[in-house]
Amino acid sequence: MLASRTFPKNRTEELKYSIERIQEICEAFLLPQEMVSDNLKNIYNGLSDKLFWIALSDIHSITKGKLKDMEKVEDCSLDKPFRT
């Protein structure tokens, strides 16, 4: 499925795009996990790692300390349904 696609605009989408393309290349050539070269594996792991930190930092820019005092999840039992 290496069809032409619109290249994503933001950095997170760009990384996700790159990771998906690597997965597709491996699948297109029917490469089993153990036959994927170390170089490709390193690129894949590096991109996944970068994506992890970018996504997490994007979340941090939204939460902005508002979860810092949360020690425990308030009970949302069936007896006390949560409000929507």
Added chain:
Amino acid sequence: MKLLDTMTVIASLDPNHKHYRKAVIHLQRLRSHDDVFIPCVVIHECEIVLRKRFSLAKVEQILRNLNLILPKNKIVPVDAETHAIATQWKLIGQSYGGYTDTLIASLAYQNKANVISYDASFRHMGITTIW
């Protein structure tokens, strides 16, 4: 098998949280360690927690980013048996946490797993915790 608790995920979402550093390490292990998983009910509970503190638009943004962090092959579903065990514990007074805590604990019981959490309620339900 090790299961991430909701508070581990929530703590990792805020660098000012007292358990942030450890929580992020555990979140990274979800990607790097074969034996670490996240129950689907944890994502559900995260949404509930986030909805109480943020607008729906922000919750959506957080969840979309979380989707990039949580590997799909590491999300463990709960089944009717998980709910049955949780209900049984509630019936005999062995349920110590909230609704989702009990489901996470019963999922751990089903899979002979430990729970990655600093919450003592899991230990009260006979589940070993790691922190």
